[in-house]
Amino acid sequence: MSVFIDIGSWVCIVLGAAFTLIGCIGLWRFPDVLSRMHAGGVTETLGVLLLFLGMGIQAFVILPETKMALLVAGKLLMIALFLFYTNPTTTHALAQAALWGGGDPETGEQKKDEGTSSKT
Amino acid sequence: MFEFAAAVTLISMAIIIAAALKGPTVYDRILAVNTFGTLSVILIALYGFLDGRPEFLDIAMVYALINFIATIAVTKYIKFSRLGRSVDVDEAEDI
Numbered sequence: 216m217s218v219f220i221d222i223g224s225w226v227c228i229v230l231g232a233a234f235t236l237i238g239c240i241g242l243w244r245f246p247d248v249l250s251r252m253h254a255g256g257v258t259e260t261l262g263v264l265l266l267f268l269g270m271g272i273q274a275f276v277i278l279p280e281t282k283m284a285l286l287v288a289g290k291l292l293m294i295a296l297f298l299f300y301t302n303p304t305t306t307h308a309l310a311q312a313a314l315w316g317g318g319d320p321e322t323g324e325q326k327k328d329e330g331t332s333s334k335t
Numbered sequence: 336m337f338e339f340a341a342a343v344t345l346i347s348m349a350i351i352i353a354a355a356l357k358g359p360t361v362y363d364r365i366l367a368v369n370t371f372g373t374l375s376v377i378l379i380a381l382y383g384f385l386d387g388r389p390e391f392l393d394i395a396m397v398y399a400l401i402n403f404i405a406t407i408a409v410t411k412y413i414k415f416s417r418l419g420r421s422v423d424v425d426e427a428e429d430i
Contacts, residue, residue, distance in 0.1 A: 225336050232343040235374070239347040242370060243354045248362045251354075255370050258347075266340065266377055270384060283389070290392040294380070294399055298373060301403040305369055308407060312414040313362040 217276070224272035231265030238262060248313045252306050259302040267295040341381045348374050365409055372402030 241254025274287040355367035383391030
């Protein structure tokens, strides 16, 4: 039974690391500020939550005392909840600032570059 | 397997630094720095498990708090050119 818990936590950690890498590659390759935010959301929600879930399960496997493992898992849960609530807030504020000062977003239809008034 | 996750996180941090240096506008750079802070939280937590000392999670929590406050502050500074009271966008241009 504990073997399956171990394997499940490793699957969570590997999937979280993969989603983190996918989000960072998207943030490097996407053409626009808003689409880059869309790619960065993969890192900040799915990657972080899967990695911390895997680490929280792994704490009960590694640590000998249940009390200490509960403390570690509680800290991990607090960090994950904090990131889960504050990263969309940050992205919202940044998207509003980018819409205010960064010019029009790319839509794929405008090819002539005549209406783009970029201040920065 | 923690080593694998830490290595992937380090590669992601290298990509993020390159994206922060590349990004054409200031908003790309702010987004990249915010993601870099999230990745450093992950890396500190992973290092605590690698070293066998879970006290590193407290440092990771402090990093998450500082990352949020810093990104909001920088965004507000870019948008309003100040950190004090919030003004309207129309007022901010003629001060």
